[in-house]
Amino acid sequence: MDSILVKGGGALNGQIPIAGAKNACLTLMPATLLSDEPLTLTNAPRLSDIKTMTQLLASLGAEVTSLQDGKVLAMSTHGDINTRAEYDIVRKMRASNLVLGPLLAREGHAEVSLPGGCAIGARPMDIHTDGLTKMGAEIDLRDGYLHAKADGGKLKGAVIDFPFASVGATENIMMAATLAKGTTVINNAAREPEIVDLATCLRAMGAQIDGDGTPTITIQGVDKLHGATHRVVTDRIELGTYMLAPAICGGEVELLGGKIDLLGAFCEKLDAAGINVEETDKGLKVARKNGRIRAVDVTTEPFPGFPTDLQAQMMALLCTAEGTSVLEEKIFENRFMHAPELMRMGADIDVQGGTATVTGVEKLKGAPVMATDLRASVSLILAGLAAEGETRVARVYHLDRGYEHVVRKLSGVGANIERIAGD
Ligand code: EPU
Numbered sequence: 001m002d003s004i005l006v007k008g009g010g011a012l013n014g015q016i017p018i019a020g021a022k023n024a025c026l027t028l029m030p031a032t033l034l035s036d037e038p039l040t041l042t043n044a045p046r047l048s049d050i051k052t053m054t055q056l057l058a059s060l061g062a063e064v065t066s067l068q069d070g071k072v073l074a075m076s077t078h079g080d081i082n083t084r085a086e087y088d089i090v091r092k093m094r095a096s097n098l099v100l101g102p103l104l105a106r107e108g109h110a111e112v113s114l115p116g117g118c119a120i121g122a123r124p125m126d127i128h129t130d131g132l133t134k135m136g137a138e139i140d141l142r143d144g145y146l147h148a149k150a151d152g153g154k155l156k157g158a159v160i161d162f163p164f165a166s167v168g169a170t171e172n173i174m175m176a177a178t179l180a181k182g183t184t185v186i187n188n189a190a191r192e193p194e195i196v197d198l199a200t201c202l203r204a205m206g207a208q209i210d211g212d213g214t215p216t217i218t219i220q221g222v223d224k225l226h227g228a229t230h231r232v233v234t235d236r237i238e239l240g241t242y243m244l245a246p247a248i249c250g251g252e253v254e255l256l257g258g259k260i261d262l263l264g265a266f267c268e269k270l271d272a273a274g275i276n277v278e279e280t281d282k283g284l285k286v287a288r289k290n291g292r293i294r295a296v297d298v299t300t301e302p303f304p305g306f307p308t309d310l311q312a313q314m315m316a317l318l319c320t321a322e323g324t325s326v327l328e329e330k331i332f333e334n335r336f337m338h339a340p341e342l343m344r345m346g347a348d349i350d351v352q353g354g355t356a357t358v359t360g361v362e363k364l365k366g367a368p369v370m371a372t373d374l375r376a377s378v379s380l381i382l383a384g385l386a387a388e389g390e391t392r393v394a395r396v397y398h399l400d401r402g403y404e405h406v407v408r409k410l411s412g413v414g415a416n417i418e419r420i421a422g423d
Helices: 022-034 048-059 094-107 126-134 167-178 193-204 236-249 264-273 308-318 338-344 374-386 397-402 406-411
Strands: 003-007 012-017 039-042 063-067 072-076 109-113 137-142 145-150 159-161 183-187 208-210 216-220 228-231 251-256 275-279 283-288 324-328 348-352 355-359 368-370 390-394 416-420
Touching: 003 374, 012 236, 012 406, 022 039, 022 048, 022 072, 022 094, 022 167, 022 193, 022 236, 048 063, 048 072, 048 094, 048 397, 094 109, 094 126, 094 145, 094 167, 126 137, 126 145, 126 159, 126 167, 167 183, 167 193, 167 208, 167 216, 193 208, 193 228, 236 251, 236 264, 236 275, 236 283, 236 308, 236 374, 236 406, 264 275, 264 308, 308 324, 308 338, 308 355, 308 374, 338 348, 338 368, 338 374, 374 390, 374 397, 374 406, 406 416
Parallel strands: 012 251, 039 228, 159 183, 368 390
Antiparallel strands: 003 390, 003 416, 039 072, 063 072, 109 145, 137 145, 183 216, 208 216, 251 283, 275 283, 324 355, 348 355
16 A cells, blocks of 8 residues: 655745545536436546546446546437446445435435445435435345335425435435436535536526525436536535645645635634635635644534534644643544644644644644545645654555645655655
8 A cells, every 4th residue: 555755845836736536526527417418517627536436337238438637528328227336346445325316216216225324424315315205215224235116216305304405315316306207306415516517517407506505406307408518616624635735834835726705704714713815816825824734623513614624624723832722523524633733743642532732833743644544644744744753644545536746746845745656
């Protein structure tokens, strides 16, 4: 297994291009199942999760062709398809559950393996299945698979009140509802930019959707969707991650393609911590205002709140801030696995349930560390960039799931970072 070796200390200067969003692309790809005409995505990120989704869609009978070095995905799902999403693929990536709504809408039935938990929490699917049940699906769990069947072979519109604004459930129900009979209303829907991106793509395919980006989304079912070409929205989590690089190390970095409205709550916390974020005609420029970073308290929330997917990276910043910061994780029950690794680098962190108290230290010290998930992994790289000495981050396959060309992007702004093959 490869690892990443980081030598800390230097300031970072230059530009980093930001890719298309992993989490948008992973929900846009299953939308190909809703039409037998081609769907083409541009600005796709080059990630192993995208390869896993490609493999899953191919197993269902879709054709997915990767063009322009993976930046364009040309997809087509014509003719007969297979409706069973196998455990062997689904277990690798939870986002595989996003084929459930489209398969059910297209074929009237689907068999999708339950993904199981992961390093950050249990991650059940009750909000997805309760919504689909309201739309007339009968869903049983047998042999680890959800067996879903639409009453009369077609889903029906329904009013669905989510108990929590789940991103995946909003996406699954929104896709299912595009081909249902009648109108579906999702109350307490997720508002993430990836939801708006999916709605924009579905509208380009002929779907009738209103209210995306607000808590109430209305979808009027249509008989058929057609082909479209859609550009994947900028990855706000990759953006936020690299905004933290000059914040932690010093220097000034411009994030190409970045926009403040993708990360409003995050930018407010950076400002309070003493980091300047300026909009330019190409993206966002980030630098420290002056002196040491100040402690800030952070609570993760659904969009437009502070994203859970940036909590680990923010913790890396706050490890060397002046004062004590309190981080509350409200989305996932087990998302502080990076804390003990940061402590191996000299950080002062006390975790009690969903709350981490971080007391800033003057400097972190390099150490061999290990990541348990994607965001934890990149937080250790950020910490390593600011630490004294060498940090070796093992289990880099987590990183490959969500950050394309991480070594190239960070060394392009002057970071001392390399990938080491093997153990
Ligand atoms: N939840 C339920 N029941 C459900 C669905 C969700 O209890 O039926 C709970 C989850 O267990 C979790 C919370 O609700 O505690 C949030 O889950 P949500 O459904 O909103 O998340 P998701 O769709 O599974 C997406 C991203 C995650 C990101 C979350 C929250 C994708 C592919 N994944 O997951 O991204 O953290 O939204 O914003 O879009 C990552 O990229 O590192 C990542 C984990």
